[in-house]
Amino acid sequence: MSLQNSSNPAGGEQVRKAQEGDPQALAALREQHHSQLFNILRARGASQTEAGDILADLWSDCVPGAGNQPSLLTKFGGRFSLLSWLARVASNRWIDQKRRGARQAGLDDSDIQALPGSPTPLEDDQLSKMLRECLQSAFDRCPGEALLLLRLVYLHDLTQREAGHLFGWSESKTSRFLSLAMRQIRKRTLQGLKQRDERFELTWEDLLGLCEDDKSTLL
C-alpha cells in the first residue's frame, strides 16, 4: 500500500469518490485501512472494544449523512497519506472519549492525566519516543557503510552507482547492500518494539504510518 496518497492517481480518485459517498469506494477504503488503524489504536493503548467502537463511528462518519451532512473525508486535505490522517483522527477521538468519560466522573484535567491507563498527549509522545528509540537502536546496529550509503542515496540523491564508487563497489553490489540494510532495520525495529511492549502487533506498514503521523504533528 502506498503511503503517498497524492502520488497514487488511482488512490486519489478512490478518495474523491468516497468523499462523494460512493459505497464501493468507501468499502474499498475501509478494507484497505481498517486493520492498520485498528492496530495503531491498539498500539496507543486502546482495548479491542474501544478500537472497534472508534473505527465503527469513524467509518460511519465517512458516509455523507442526511440533510447534506458531508463525509468526514471532505476534511482530508491530501497533504499526507490518508492512513496517516485517519490514524490522527481516530487517535484524537479515542483520547477525547477517554477524557469525556473521566470528566463525567467528576475529574478535572489535572486528575484525568493522573488516572492509570488514561490516554494523554504524554502517552502519545511516549509511543513516538519508543518508536524513535527502537529505530535508533536498529540504525546503530547497521554497519557504518550501510548507514552512509542509505543517507547518500535516499537523502542526498546520489545514484547507487555514485555511492558504490566511493568504496569501489559495483552498482549491483551496492543495491544488494542497501536492500539488506533496510531488511535488517525493519526486522530489528519491529523486534525491538515487541520486546518493549507485548501489545505491539504492528506490521511494518503500520509503523510507517505512525512515522508519517509523527511527522505531520510537527508541521
Added chain:
Amino acid sequence: MQNEFTLLAGLVDRAEAEVEGRTLPEPPAPVKLKLQHFACGTLPPAEQAGLVGLLNQNRHWIGLLAQEVKARRLQNPAGDGNSTR
C-alpha cells in the same frame, strides 16, 4: 524504498536535533581532503572505515561529501546516465 528511509531517518534526526540544538562544526582541513579523495573513489580502503565513522557521527558532513560527488557529475556527464537510486 526512498520514501521509507526518508521517513525513518527524519524521525531519528528530529529526535537528535531536539536533544542537541548546538551549532554544527565544519570538518577540519585534513578531513575535507579525505572527503575529496573519497568522492573521487581514491581514498585508501584502510582509511575508509575511519572516515565512514566520522561521517556517521557528524551527519551534516555527509551533505558535503554528496556535493563533492555531484560536482564531479559536471566533469563526467556521460558517467551515470542509467544509474538507479
